Amino acid sequence: MEVRVQNLRKEFGRFPALDDVSLDIRSGELIALLGPSGSGKTTLLRLVAGLESPTEGMIFFGDEDASKKTVQERNIGFVFQHYALFRHMTVLDNVAFGLKVRPASKRPPVAEIRRRALDLLELVQLSGLEKRYPAQLSGGQRQRVALARAMAVQPNVLLLDEPFGALDAQVRKELRKWLREIHDRTGYTTIFVTHDQEEALELADRVVVLSKGAIEQVGTPDEIYDHPVSPFVYGFIGQSNCLEVTLASGEIWFEDRPIGLRAANEADGPATLYFRPHDVELIDGLSGCLAGLVTASRRVGGTRHLELNLGRAPPVEIELSPERASSSNHGRIAFRPSKWKLFRNGQKVGGTSPSKVENLFALRR
Amino acid sequence: MALDSGSASSTTNLVKAATSESRFARTILIVIALGFVVLFLLLPLATVFIEALRKGPAEFLMALEDPETFSAVLLTLTVAGIAVPLNLVFGVAAAWAIAKFEFKGKAFLTTLIDLPFSVSPVISGLVFVLLFGANSALGPILQSYGVQILFAVPGLVLATVFVTFPFVARELIPLMQEQGTSDEEAALSLGATGWQTFWHVTLPNIKWGLLYGVLLCNARAMGEFGAVSVVSGHIRGQTNTMPLQVEILYNEYNFVAAFAVAALLALLALVTLVLKTALELRYSDEIAASRKH
Amino acid sequence: MAFRSSSTRWRFRQPSVIPGFGLALGVTLTWLTLIVLIPISGLIWRSSGLGWSKFIELTLDPRTVNALTISFGTAFIAAIINLVFGVVLAWVLVRYRFPGKRVIDAMVDLPFALPTAVAGIALTTLYAPNGWIGSLLEPLGIKIAFTPAGIVVALVFVGLPFVVRTVQPIMEEIDKEVEEAAATLGANRLQTISRVLLPGLLPAGLTGFALAFARGVGEYGSVIFIAGNLPYVSEIAPLLIIIRLEEFNYPAATAIASVMLLLSFIMLLVINMIQAWSRGRYGNGA
Numbered sequence: 002m003e004v005r006v007q008n009l010r011k012e013f014g015r016f017p018a019l020d021d022v023s024l025d026i027r028s029g030e031l032i033a034l035l036g037p038s039g040s041g042k043t044t045l046l047r048l049v050a051g052l053e054s055p056t057e058g059m060i061f062f063g064d065e066d067a068s069k070k071t072v073q074e075r076n077i078g079f080v081f082q083h084y085a086l087f088r089h090m091t092v093l094d095n096v097a098f099g100l101k102v103r104p105a106s107k108r109p110p111v112a113e114i115r116r117r118a119l120d121l122l123e124l125v126q127l128s129g130l131e132k133r134y135p136a137q138l139s140g141g142q143r144q145r146v147a148l149a150r151a152m153a154v155q156p157n158v159l160l161l162d163e164p165f166g167a168l169d170a171q172v173r174k175e176l177r178k179w180l181r182e183i184h185d186r187t188g189y190t191t192i193f194v195t196h197d198q199e200e201a202l203e204l205a206d207r208v209v210v211l212s213k214g215a216i217e218q219v220g221t222p223d224e225i226y227d228h229p230v231s232p233f234v235y236g237f238i239g240q241s242n243c244l245e246v247t248l249a250s251g252e253i254w255f256e257d258r259p260i261g262l263r264a265a266n267e268a269d270g271p272a273t274l275y276f277r278p279h280d281v282e283l284i285d286g287l288s289g290c291l292a293g294l295v296t297a298s299r300r301v302g303g304t305r306h307l308e309l310n311l312g313r314a315p316p317v318e319i320e321l322s323p324e325r326a327s328s329s330n331h332g333r334i335a336f337r338p339s340k341w342k343l344f345r346n347g348q349k350v351g352g353t354s355p356s357k358v359e360n361l362f363a364l365r366r
Numbered sequence: 367m368a369l370d371s372g373s374a375s376s377t378t379n380l381v382k383a384a385t386s387e388s389r390f391a392r393t394i395l396i397v398i399a400l401g402f403v404v405l406f407l408l409l410p411l412a413t414v415f416i417e418a419l420r421k422g423p424a425e426f427l428m429a430l431e432d433p434e435t436f437s438a439v440l441l442t443l444t445v446a447g448i449a450v451p452l453n454l455v456f457g458v459a460a461a462w463a464i465a466k467f468e469f470k471g472k473a474f475l476t477t478l479i480d481l482p483f484s485v486s487p488v489i490s491g492l493v494f495v496l497l498f499g500a501n502s503a504l505g506p507i508l509q510s511y512g513v514q515i516l517f518a519v520p521g522l523v524l525a526t527v528f529v530t531f532p533f534v535a536r537e538l539i540p541l542m543q544e545q546g547t548s549d550e551e552a553a554l555s556l557g558a559t560g561w562q563t564f565w566h567v568t569l570p571n572i573k574w575g576l577l578y579g580v581l582l583c584n585a586r587a588m589g590e591f592g593a594v595s596v597v598s599g600h601i602r603g604q605t606n607t608m609p610l611q612v613e614i615l616y617n618e619y620n621f622v623a624a625f626a627v628a629a630l631l632a633l634l635a636l637v638t639l640v641l642k643t644a645l646e647l648r649y650s651d652e653i654a655a656s657r658k659h
Numbered sequence: 660m661a662f663r664s665s666s667t668r669w670r671f672r673q674p675s676v677i678p679g680f681g682l683a684l685g686v687t688l689t690w691l692t693l694i695v696l697i698p699i700s701g702l703i704w705r706s707s708g709l710g711w712s713k714f715i716e717l718t719l720d721p722r723t724v725n726a727l728t729i730s731f732g733t734a735f736i737a738a739i740i741n742l743v744f745g746v747v748l749a750w751v752l753v754r755y756r757f758p759g760k761r762v763i764d765a766m767v768d769l770p771f772a773l774p775t776a777v778a779g780i781a782l783t784t785l786y787a788p789n790g791w792i793g794s795l796l797e798p799l800g801i802k803i804a805f806t807p808a809g810i811v812v813a814l815v816f817v818g819l820p821f822v823v824r825t826v827q828p829i830m831e832e833i834d835k836e837v838e839e840a841a842a843t844l845g846a847n848r849l850q851t852i853s854r855v856l857l858p859g860l861l862p863a864g865l866t867g868f869a870l871a872f873a874r875g876v877g878e879y880g881s882v883i884f885i886a887g888n889l890p891y892v893s894e895i896a897p898l899l900i901i902i903r904l905e906e907f908n909y910p911a912a913t914a915i916a917s918v919m920l921l922l923s924f925i926m927l928l929v930i931n932m933i934q935a936w937s938r939g940r941y942g943n944g945a
Contacts, residue, residue: 050843051843052385052839052842052843072839072842072843073842073843073845073846073847076845077843078843078844079839079840079843081836081839081840083834083836085834085836085837085839085840086837086840087837087840087841087855087859088837088859088941089858089859089861089941090858098841098844098846098854099844099845102841102844102845102846102847102850102854103845134940134941136940136941147840150840150844151843151844153844154844154845385835385838385839385842386848387848387852388848391848392755395747395750395751395755396751396755396757398744398747399744399747399748399750399751399752400751400763402744402747402748403748403763403766403767405792406812406815406816406819407766407767407769407770407816407819408766409785409791409792410778410781410782410785410816411769411773411781413781413784413785413791414777414780414781417781417784452690455686456686456687456690456691459682459683459684459686459687459690460683460686460687460691462679462683463680463683463684463687466675466677466679466680467672467673467675467677467680468672468673468675469671469672469673469680469684470671470672475687475691477927478691478695478696479691479695480927481695481699482695484873484923484924484926484927485699485877485920485923486876486877486878486879486897486916486919486923487775487877487878487879487880487897488877488879488897488898488900488901488916489702489877489897489900489916489919489920492702492900492904492912492913492916493698493699493701493702493916494698495904496698496701496702496705496909496913497697497698497701499909501909502701524694527694528694528695528698531694531695547675547677550677551676551677554676554677554678559678560677560678560679563678564679582771582772585771585772588774589772589773589774589775589776589777590774591774591775591776591879591880592775592878592879592880592897595879595880595901596901596904608774609774609775609776609777609880610776612774612776612777612780613776613884616780616884621784624780625780628774628776628777628780628781631773631774631776631777632773632777634772635769635772635773635774635777636772638772639765639766639768639769639772640765642765642768642772643761643765
């Protein structure tokens with residue numbers, strides 16, 4: 002079932018939690034709403050669910066206007082961060098609940114309800130636990146029951162609100178992989194909210210990055226990471242360095258020297274340069290590069306992170322393989338970003354463009 | 367969990383329907399609840415004061431100045447004045463033993479402490495009659511020494527102490543269990559003696575629970591009827607507490623006087639409630655822990 | 660020096676640096692023994708001194724049986740009334756806002772604070788044929804005062820706070836998300852309340868019911884004014900105990916008291932079992 006959100010606006014009192022948000026979600030897609038707290042991602046989710054009502058705007062499920070429907074009528078599945086399981090019902094009764102409360106005309110027979118619930122429990126790998134009570138389960142098990150319960154009603158769309166937020170890191174990782182598998186098997190349109198960009202990039206078909214009630218960018222994880230369209234996205238996703246530079250006749254200058262990067266056809270004046278720590282190449286020589294003194298060096302996993310002092314600007318971090326790091330002169334390092342973007346007043350004005358290979362990969366998804 | 371205030375659009379009404387009752391249902395429920403409270407709580411309370419003042423404030427004051435009533439008031443104050451401090455000390459000791467230490471039989475001890483709470487007041491009085499009455503083992507012995515328990519003040523005190531026994535302990539035990547032992551251990555590690563630790567560390571921590579327990583204990587001590595009725599012998603001017611005096615006056619059809627004394631007791635109850643609410647409002651966290659009982 | 664493992668020795672209590680255990684426990688046990696244990700065992704000793712057959716004979720005396728039936732029956736009805744209305748009252752206090760809510764919330768504790776004799780005469784005056792409420796019901800042929808109905812009214816007053824105060828904290832902790840979850844699954848408001856919320860309140864409601872019931876069985880002061888106290892009709896067991904005492908019929912008084920004590924003890928056990936059972940199944944907070 003496709004979900005379409007059109008010019009959605011939500012105010013709480015005077016405070017606009019969402020401002021003119023429009024989004025098209027394809028049927029069967031697994032899409033992530035990603036952003037810091039206060040970005041409006043949970044509000045958007047709850048508006049789609051019908052747990053809040055929009056101040057302005059419309060919501061469509063397929064061709065039908067869902068804005069007029071109550072949450073009960075929308076036939077959605079919602080999974081809460083703290084599971085919200087019914088404590089006084091067994092696991093089986095929890096999963097079967099959505100089917101049991103249907104009006105008599107739409108309710109399947111008792112035996113059928115039980116069979117469907119048991120099938121779902123098997124799908125989420127909790128067979129044998131149907132007589133337990135939620136208090137007797139672990140956090141990961143509870144969340145799986147919550148998901149089975151949400152899927153029992155064969156929802157138009159599955160909505161997950163930071164579903165792994167309350168779990169330990171290890172359980173979180175396992176459930177992430179498992180959620181993707183379940184999604185691929187069942188094919189429900191799924192929207193999930195998270196503030197963890199690793200989770201979003203790992204799981205989703207597409208990612209929606211939100212900030213302060215507005216959509217910053219929508220795209221595949223590759224697009225979001227490699228080609229962020231705004232300073233916010235660049236800074237929020239992955240690691241980045243940010244330098245104040247000046248443009249002069251298309252040449253980019255940092256402090257008082259050119260750094261070997263060009264942005265043709267752009268007006269002179271100040272701008273902000275963004276690049277990621279691992280997108281750098283070392284330069285021999287003194288001109289056409291960024292240079293600084295190493296102030297700290299840390300081994301992180303399989304690479305070395307070097308902190309460089311470039312002068313008056315805040316320190317910059319670059320990532321090198323351990324061999325390159327040790328072979329260069331320890332005191333002073335000269336480098337140039339290989340992939341970078343230039344922003345002026347929040348607008349992208351220059352940068353590297355996707356290579357042909359990258360474009361091919363993007364089309365595959 | 368108050369209701370949201372939302373805009374008046376029709377979609378908002380749809381959303382509110384998901385997690386709250388219709389306005390109609392809400393109103394009905396509020397009316398039923400309020401009706402119940404008015405009928406069973408407010409009307410009786412109002413009746414006390416209305417009946418006390420039925421013949422005008424002059425009669426009311428005269429009833430209170432009656433010498434028998436006056437001695438009843440004194441007796442009530444005396445009995446409560448002995449029972450409450452005794453049970454206060456006991457409550458603190460019991461809570462200290464139970465909350466700060468781990469030992470076998472704790473649950474059993476707590477149940478025993480709760481015993482007077484679940485026993486009918488008349489039975490609470492009966493046990494003392496059996497113990498000190500004319501054909502008991504102890505009664506005649508004490509009589510020969512000139513010690514009168516039943517039908518005298520000591521009996522009243524004993525019965526009241528029995529009935530109000532658990533109040534302070536019940537408030538303090540969960541509170542002190544919540545608070546744990548870390549504060550006391552810290553004080554001891556800094557060189558304080560046991561008593562210093564108790565006075566300067568434990569007491570300030572429990573003061574609101576203590577006050578709460580004393581309030582309830584006092585209200586019950588002054589208002590106890592059944593147990594005291596059994597042991598008192600109803601000797602006017604000597605062994606009548608205020609509640610017993612109320613009974614006597616009422617049975618003599620001296621309604622205004624009965625309600626006048628009752629009004630005093632009701633005032634005491636209201637003061638207790640006000641103090642209790644004030645305590646709860648100001649120190650809700652600490653008191654919430656003791657509510658878990 | 661050989662090291663002896665402490666786990667092999669039976670310990671009465673865990674060692675601790677905190678002083679005063681001996682003193683505190685000593686005071687506690689002494690006071691407990693003097694005030695509670697000796698008197699209660701006096702009762703038990705006296706009633707066991709009757710011998711079984713005499714005990715049964717006294718207990719099965721028709722007037723006694725009647726008094727016990729009245730005490731337990733009226734207490735049961737009053738506890739049911741308090742259960743139903745107490746849940747409604749707790750719901751309204753926890754979830755709605757209305758003027759005077761704070762005052763009403765505080766007033767719920769009135770039966771705890773008000774002396775029973777005061778409540779007794781006030782209720783009698785209200786429900787007597789010439790009282791405010793009694794005079795309204797008289798033309799309808801409904802008599803409250805001086806009948807068992809009056810006893811029920813008095814016991815409703817006395818037991819009112821028990822259900823409300825036991826259920827309130829549970830209601831306050833109801834997770835809004837659970838209600839939202841039920842709604843997302845298609846349940847309408849009535850289904851959510853009856854299938855999801857109310858069952859969650861069952862353990863607390865049962866506890867409150869049992870507490871109100873236990874309190875009602877032993878109640879004396881608020882009942883004897885309104886009851887009429889007619890033997891075999893509206894005479895409660897505590898009153899019968901007093902009557903027997905005044906007749907110096909100590910065996911009978913002792914027997915009745917023992918039966919009541921036994922039944923109260925069973926109630927206490929039931930309450931504790933309910934709480935333990937629900938904690939095991941549902942986790943804490945139920």
